[in-house]
Ligand SMILES: C[S@@+](CC[C@H](N)C(=O)[O-])C[C@H]1O[C@@H](n2cnc3c(N)ncnc32)[C@H](O)[C@@H]1O
């Protein structure tokens with residue numbers, strides 16, 4: 001395994017306001033300075049301490065000595081006809097990650113990456129090809145949203161929603177993901193409405209339960225993709241670690257604890273999990289839960305030989321769910337012409353750079 005290349009200094013975006021206040025106090029400075037720093041980071045979105053002109057010079061020097069900024073270098077980007085832009089960014093250690101900006105009529109949404117690769121091994125997913133290289137720090141996740149905000153028209157556009165559905169499993173990088181989320185929702189951070197943020201997990205049971213205790217209004221999505229234990233284990237090896245029933249129990253706990261609705265994501269794979277009996281079985285499991293099912297026609301990944309479910313069968317699957325009173329929609333696909341199952345751009349880049 002290659003040795004990890006650490007950044008020279010911790011990233012300033014790795015810290016919450018409270019943590020910066022503690023640091024500020026240690027420097028013998030008044031607490032309000034932390035708020036000023038946050039304002040430069042999240043409102044003015046500067047990329048150096050020199051630009052923080054209302055801070056005393058000695059404090060700027062201390063910041064410069066102690067912290068760094070995340071550098072996201074654009075390797076390439078693809079723009080879809082519908083306005084979706086998919087970026088491949090390089091990190092300080094030459095790893096590459098994907099970030100997507102999606103434009104909706106209700107605002108702009110950013111899809112962020114939480115890990116370089118993924119160790120979960122779902123058979124339909126390009127993000128896991130090559131395994132997990134490392135987890136991102138909170139600051140590296142924050143930087144993707146700040147960068148997206150910088151790339152939008154500053155006068156007229158702002159990031160209004162976030163989905164944690166890029167490369168990686170956020171609940172295997174729980175602390176960094178939570179710090180990221182805190183900075184996104186903080187009134188002095190990016191101040192994004194909690195209900196406009198969704199975190200998606202493959203079903204890391206202990207952290208679904210932990211998330212239920214967090215007292216947030218952030219949406220939770222579960223990648224379920226099968227109606228039973230046996231099929232789910234075939235598609236998602238994580239199911240052997242956290243079996244189907246345990247995932248459902250943890251979801252029920254989350255709903256009970258928070259009163260919030262859960263979204264189940266179900267990628268329809270032709271001839272594998274998309275038959276009428278799968279829909280019947282899934283509906284029976286979910287019918288009494290406060291939930292919503294999102295059907296996603298599987299994205300083509302060249303390394304896998306999965307095919308998409310025909311349109312009529314997708315509608316039939318939805319019809320069966322609805323007949324049993326399970327709320328079910330078919331996800332509108334964005335950026336389909338730029339290809340793209342999540343992780344595919346990075347997989348291609350890895351192939352090209354490693355020969
Ligand atoms: C890339 S994952 C990242 C978040 C988390 N690891 C998870 O699995 O929920 C985001 C969503 O994309 C879905 N996904 C992955 N590969 C896909 C594919 N080829 N087609 C459709 N959806 C896919 C996942 O199942 C998940 O619901």
Ligand code: SF4
Pocket residue numbers: 118119120121122125126127128166167168169202223
């Ligand atoms: S679907 Fe999510 S958990 Fe599964 S391999 Fe892809 S990124 Fe990892």
